[in-house]
Amino acid sequence: xxxxxxxxxxxxxxIIQGGMVYIGKPPLSTAVSEAGGLGTIAAGGLxxxxxxxxxxxxxxxxxxxxxxxxxxxxxxxxEYIRIAIEKxxxxxxxxxxxxxxxxxxxxxxxxxxxxxxxxxxxxxxVEMAGVDAVIAEGFEGGGHMGHDELTTMVLIPQVVxxxxxxxxxxxxxxxxxxxxxxxxxxxxxxQLGTAFAASLESPxxxxxxxxxxxxxxxxxxxxxxxxxxxxxxxxxDFTAQVLELERKGASREELLEFIGTGRAPRALLDGDxxxxxxxxxxxxxxxxxxxxxxxxxxxxxxxAEGILDKLQMLRKI
Amino acid sequence: xxxxxxxxxxxxxxIIQGGMVYIGKPPLSTAVSEAGGLGTIAAGGLxxxxxxxxxxxxxxxxxxxxxxxxxxxxxxxxEYIRIAIEKxxxxxxxxxxxxxxxxxxxxxxxxxxxxxxxxxxxxxxVEMAGVDAVIAEGFEGGGHMGHDELTTMVLIPQVVxxxxxxxxxxxxxxxxxxxxxxxxxxxxxxQLGTAFAASLESPxxxxxxxxxxxxxxxxxxxxxxxxxxxxxxxxxDFTAQVLELERKGASREELLEFIGTGRAPRALLDGDxxxxxxxxxxxxxxxxxxxxxxxxxxxxxxxAEGILDKLQMLRKI
Numbered sequence: 277x278x279x280x281x282x283x284x285x286x287x288x289x290x291i292i293q294g295g296m297v298y299i300g301k302p303p304l305s306t307a308v309s310e311a312g313g314l315g316t317i318a319a320g321g322l323x324x325x326x327x328x329x330x331x332x333x334x335x336x337x338x339x340x341x342x343x344x345x346x347x348x349x350x351x352x353x354x355e356y357i358r359i360a361i362e363k364x365x366x367x368x369x370x371x372x373x374x375x376x377x378x379x380x381x382x383x384x385x386x387x388x389x390x391x392x393x394x395x396x397x398x399x400x401x402v403e404m405a406g407v408d409a410v411i412a413e414g415f416e417g418g419g420h421m422g423h424d425e426l427t428t429m430v431l432i433p434q435v436v437x438x439x440x441x442x443x444x445x446x447x448x449x450x451x452x453x454x455x456x457x458x459x460x461x462x463x464x465x466x467q468l469g470t471a472f473a474a475s476l477e478s479p480x481x482x483x484x485x486x487x488x489x490x491x492x493x494x495x496x497x498x499x500x501x502x503x504x505x506x507x508x509x510x511x512x513d514f515t516a517q518v519l520e521l522e523r524k525g526a527s528r529e530e531l532l533e534f535i536g537t538g539r540a541p542r543a544l545l546d547g548d549x550x551x552x553x554x555x556x557x558x559x560x561x562x563x564x565x566x567x568x569x570x571x572x573x574x575x576x577x578x579x580a581e582g583i584l585d586k587l588q589m590l591r592k593i
Numbered sequence: 594x595x596x597x598x599x600x601x602x603x604x605x606x607x608i609i610q611g612g613m614v615y616i617g618k619p620p621l622s623t624a625v626s627e628a629g630g631l632g633t634i635a636a637g638g639l640x641x642x643x644x645x646x647x648x649x650x651x652x653x654x655x656x657x658x659x660x661x662x663x664x665x666x667x668x669x670x671x672e673y674i675r676i677a678i679e680k681x682x683x684x685x686x687x688x689x690x691x692x693x694x695x696x697x698x699x700x701x702x703x704x705x706x707x708x709x710x711x712x713x714x715x716x717x718x719v720e721m722a723g724v725d726a727v728i729a730e731g732f733e734g735g736g737h738m739g740h741d742e743l744t745t746m747v748l749i750p751q752v753v754x755x756x757x758x759x760x761x762x763x764x765x766x767x768x769x770x771x772x773x774x775x776x777x778x779x780x781x782x783x784q785l786g787t788a789f790a791a792s793l794e795s796p797x798x799x800x801x802x803x804x805x806x807x808x809x810x811x812x813x814x815x816x817x818x819x820x821x822x823x824x825x826x827x828x829x830d831f832t833a834q835v836l837e838l839e840r841k842g843a844s845r846e847e848l849l850e851f852i853g854t855g856r857a858p859r860a861l862l863d864g865d866x867x868x869x870x871x872x873x874x875x876x877x878x879x880x881x882x883x884x885x886x887x888x889x890x891x892x893x894x895x896x897a898e899g900i901l902d903k904l905q906m907l908r909k910i
Contacts, residue, residue: 416744427733427744429765430875448746457774525842558747580907590897
């Protein structure tokens with residue numbers, strides 16, 4: 277299975293682990309790289325020192341390529357970029373901002389650069405800026421998202437038509453059906469968040485993982501629309517309170533004060549599934565229990581053959 | 594290309610035209626049936642007399658099967674059902690309510706019954722009630738939708754896993770890539786709305802069709818969330834005003850008074866793209882110009898082979 281994405285990143289399968297704060301790091305990220313995908317370390321939630329340490333840990337735990345996710349909205353972005361360059365992280369994945377000023381240094385040092393995009397115009401802009409591939413993320417994905425609310429089904433073919441670089445699909449993908457569907461839409465790879473967050477190797481709290489296993493199709497909700505800061509979480513007291521404040525017309529300041537800081541680690545690391553922000557994609561309803569990263573990736577790749585056999589009936593007769 | 598959906602409905606290709614008010618009727622619906630899909634007549638927007646006339650017209654214009662869409666929220670539902678039975682419409686597609694009390698009479702008269710569902714629990718309920726197939730419609734679709742906001746990518750596999758009857762995918766599908774992707778997700782057919790609304794045979798106003806052709810990926814928006822009446826339209830003055838009222842905390846009564854009646858025909862039939870409700874799916878951004886219904890269907894079916902050839906690389910080596 278060789279295509280532009282596997283060749284660009286030097287990986288076996290075009291499967292990437294999404295940049296999840298507090299969760300995207302070894303041993304999860306290294307398990308993904310060891311299983312033939314691209315594991316990634318999320319800079320968000322890590323101090324500069326922790327970020328450097330996790331990169332060192334990743335290098336000890338796998339000889340395979342891995343990446344670092346750096347959202348362009350966190351503090352000290354240039355410092356995270358500098359560390360990624362110094363430590364020769366093979367791939368840097370940017371998001372939520374203009375990548376232009378970082379690309380020459382990254383690419384000049386042999387680092388592959390990808391960027392997460394929510395729409396066609398941003399895909400075009402980052403291609404012009406020189407990124408090697410885009411990760412187009414649909415509305416069904418978990419955690420923070422753009423406010424365009426474009427779903428994976430409509431976003432992928434439109435981005436594929438708009439750019440020449442490879443497009444990786446993110447949002448709503450957790451099994452071999454989603455993998456093959458994304459590739460049919462024209463993607464050359466997929467990125468998974470929730471499925472890996474719920475895996476055996478994920479450092480997330482058991483309460484969070486259990487909430488994913490128990491989730492049905494309607495378990496998640498988007499908050500923050502009224503202030504243009506959309507986040508998809510598993511529904512709980514916290515999301516209900518935010519939505520009630522929004523319904524009442526609370527100002528951005530009131531909302532930010534109520535939300536405060538530390539809601540994500542409260543759910544993801546401390547297991548507070550009542551008051552924490554339990555970021556998850558809509559696909560949670562399809563994740564029924566714990567699996568290892570290798571089981572997830574092998575199932576995704578290995579199942580493609582059976583789907584293709586079924587799809588043969590679509591060939592013109 | 595034979596599967597459970599083509600056999601159930603007696604059609605050549607598992608492609609269904611969605612039930613669009615004011616648009617779903619001859620000559621559009623009959624063009625779809627003539628091209629090998631299932632054209633449908635939308636009861637919504639038609640008086641009982643008009644509904645009966647359009648069925649008669651459909652029978653004159655095609656010998657192929659066609660359907661009637663009857664949303665269970667319109668007035669006089671039993672009368673529309675009675676007409677469909679009297680006139681022996683081959684297929685009835687229900688939506689937005691419990692189908693139980695209508696199913697015995699419909700199926701007893703040899704009519705195939707399908708229902709549009711927005712989530713897994715509704716799919717299970719209508720299967721129990723005896724419908725022959727479900728049409729699972731994702732958040733990216735145009736017009737009225739459920740409030741669960743489940744996208745096609747996550748909805749289809751979860752519904753497929755939950756029911757034994759065939760699942761037809763709706764929302765975000767307009768070309769062969771979407772068709773093959775939906776079938777990879779486990780659907781056994783697809784339903785298209787926006788693509789057919791913008792077709793040459795569509796009775797929609799030219800202004801509306803042109804707005805679809807000119808739409809980019811971000812051209813649509815959902816209004817009505819604050820009152821649980823979600824509608825996806827092309828963005829215009831009307832949607833901006835509704836969203837502004839919602840942002841200010843307007844009551845349901847205030848919103849319904851502002852919206853009034855006739856907003857949909859104002860856009861769809863009269864071509865008022867400023868003050869009308871121009872219902873459209875997110876996929877509008879991919880529809881670049883006028884095509885005949887036959888071109889759309891032939892392209893969708895004929896393109897599958899090329900995609901399957903590309904996907905062969907996913908087979909395990």
